[in-house]
Ligand SMILES: Cc1cc2nc3c(=O)[nH]c(=O)nc-3n(C[C@H](O)[C@H](O)[C@H](O)COP(=O)(O)OP(=O)(O)OC[C@H]3O[C@@H](n4cnc5c(N)ncnc54)[C@H](O)[C@@H]3O)c2cc1C
């Protein structure tokens with residue numbers, strides 16, 4: 010019974026360290042306490058702020074409806090934790106079970122949770138990225154800076170990349186009455202995440218709201234004036250755009266640099282873990298004391314053939330954090346798999362968008378309810394004859410049903426009548442995802458192969 | 474006891490005071506077939522899943538002819554008005570609900586309900602002051618019935634001097650939904666129909682007035698709006714206004730009355746509420762789970778064969794979703810028969826779920842919270858005169874017909 014004894018000791022007086030003090034880190038810490046962990050708990054975060062919520066940053070905060078410092082995450086219970094905020098973890102010694110910090114300190118652990126998330130991919134040309142007026146949006150500080158600049162009524166805002174974040178930024182700018190140009194390399198906004206069919210609806214939506222949308226185009230250079238202020242952007246079609254503000258929305262990169270050389274299976278695609286959130290080491294062997302959750306994780310999903318999914322979804326961070334925390338202080342028979350069906354939402358141009366499943370796996374899509382031209386619809390994606398995902402524009406209440414269709418691998422196309430089925434919903438059409446070998450602006454779900462250690466060879470960074 | 478009789482027992486008046494043991498019996502067969510065309514669903518997850526199923530319709534025109542004649546369906550009023558959005562499917566449902574929401578809630582009018590708070594509080598105070606020097610009242614007639622009717626009048630913009638008229642039509646229509654076995658059904662139908670016609674005429678006149686001189690009430694907003702969905706037709710306006718009127722008070726009365734009854738049966742909770750008005754919020758949620766005013770939804774049908782829990786519900790069948798039973802499902806709510814305002818994760822079905830979920834929920838919640846807080850705060854030692862109280866006939870919109878209580882005076 011020594012195993013049980015060790016577990017009881019761990020739960021009573023063990024040391025748990027969480028690196029990354031944001032959504033996943035906080036929810037994991039709360040779950041640990043809720044499940045009876047009474048040992049020492051340390052949260053390490055390189056941002057100086059207490060955990061805050063990111064989705065409002067590209068929505069209410071940019072509109073000026075909420076200030077960036079009012080986005081703190083609600084606390085569900087008192088944590089009694091050591092907070093090490095404003096200091097980054099710089100290294101991991103798995104053998105000695107120690108995390109090194111930027112200030113030279115070392116923190117020992119019995120169990121470690123890594124929840125370091127992602128950072129915004131910067132503009133690739135460093136001197137151009139440093140121009141005054143060039144922004145990214147990932148943190149509270151980014152949002153506060155961008156909000157201040159928008160409030161100063163710039164001549165125009167250029168959004169580079171029309172993924173979810175870029176589209177939401179464009180929406181907020183239009184709502185503020187600012188002229189906006191969106192430059193997107195793909196054929197349409199959101200095309201990497203949702204495919205060409207919905208992408209066209211998203212493009213219409215942007216144009217109806219007065220966005221100067223330019224697709225199939227790349228920003229080749231950002232040009233500044235002598236004092237270093239952004240003045241102009243050059244596009245791959247030879248045109249230029251005069252602008253004082255450019256927001257670079259080219260997706261995100263996993264925060265794993267600090268793990269280089271640690272022996273953990275961590276790379277630019279994230280940290281591979283098993284369904285129970287335990288990290289793999291570089292040999293593909295699962296560790297017993299290092300766990301992963303949130304945007305930084307890549308984990309196999311039973312519903313999608315155990316492919317490793319990297320999800321940048323709020324709901325995934327919460328669910329995975331709760332599972333990881335539970336598993337950290339449970340015996341193997343009590344551990345749970347992370348079986349969360351991918352889901353995320355977005356609000357842009359007055360439309361609530363919600364997705365369940367993995368649309369980018371879809372081969373075909375059918376408008377199951379409503380109509381694309383009304384911008385109110387539910388689309389269902391099929392993969393090898395089964396339902397794999399669904400996306401709704403302003404019809405989010407139906408998605409619970411389609412989630413169950415995904416979970417039960419229901420046949421595609423749906424062969425039953427339903428409310429609000431229109432003539433355009435009688436036949437599936439190709440989903441039109443860009444060739445996966447072409448880099449895109451960070452689709453929000455990436456399916457990156459079957460093996461926990463293949464990230465060395467499959468990683469293709471997305472560039473503008 | 475055969476299962477067929479179980480359903481009849483539930484509808485039977487004798488079980489009105491406490492149908493919950495029968496629901497527990499019902500849940501042993503989560504999807505129960507009654508006759509050829511009626512399927513009764515009584516467990517939480519099954520109800521929830523059907524409420525979100527796009528193969529389920531709320532439009533009576535999709536019932537098979539034989540299903541259209543089953544139990545309760547004949548209650549459908551022979552009304553000249555087209556069905557309001559409660560009985561429509563998308564896209565018509567969505568369009569009309571959107572247009573009705575525009576002057577009522579977010580995103581266009583996020584503060585409507587909040588801004589009614591002061592007025593609601595005044596109405597509540599006025600009603601309690603009206604108890605005068607009595608130390609015995611009927612909670613239903615003296616309080617929880619007049620309150621929501623007055624509120625809906627103010628919301629729709631019925632002039633104060635016409636409120637009495639409105640109350641009497643509402644009373645008659647409500648009585649029509651509450652068949653009294655002592656009364657001749659033909660006569661009742663005639664009287665109800667007449668009240669409906671008069672109400673329709675009245676609303677029509679009010680609409681004319683408002684289109685010329687709009688106020689800041691909802692009817693004015695509905696008459697004059699020119700949103701992306703255009704305007705409502707006269708018929709749509711009338712059926713929507715009638716829906717709000719009826720949905721708005723046939724339910725809230727029972728929530729408040731059930732609330733007072735439940736608090737008097739749980740004096741510790743009543744005492745806590747007196748000391749902490751903030752408790753009204755979880756109390757009302759728990760009431761919506763524990764004693765939901767809408768016990769079941771008898772108006773769904775299937776557009777396709779649906780397999781659920783090992784049963785195939787055929788296309789065109791009539792489906793009853795027994796919300797009150799789902800709310801007591803032990804698979805979803807631990808210790809479900811306990812009234813526990815501290816319950817966590819109380820995702821009850823009291824307001825339905827999915828696209829038809831209660832339109833007026835924010836208003837109903839606020840009404841009930843204010844009403845119960847004030848009754849608890851102001852009445853000295855309230856006591857039930859009889860328990861159980863006499864109930865209304867109606868098995869769907871279930872609640873006491875009278876709730877007599879005594880008390881030792883009240884505070885200012
Ligand atoms: C603008 C914006 C809008 C969004 N909108 C939506 C939306 O509408 N819907 C949706 O589903 N999702 C949305 N998301 C995504 C969602 O916010 C993320 O999925 C979620 O924040 C992930 O949480 P996390 O804790 O895993 O990672 P993060 O929130 O990225 O947190 C990781 C934390 O770890 C810190 N860190 C990194 N490296 C180190 C280190 N070495 N040492 C110490 N600390 C470190 C980071 O600074 C950060 O504070 C949005 C994200 C952004 C940026």
Ligand code: HEM
Pocket residue numbers: 531558559560570716717720721722724725728765766767770822823824825826828829830831832833834836837
């Ligand atoms: C305690 C009080 C109330 C309860 C328990 C209640 C309950 C419900 C339920 C269960 C439904 C779903 C019906 C279905 O799915 O078929 C519903 C719908 C509805 N309710 Fe309420 N209700 C209450 C108060 C109100 C009020 C105050 C209003 C009006 C201001 C209102 C207006 C409506 C409308 C318009 C619908 C139809 C919604 C649709 O079909 O989209 N209700 N209500």
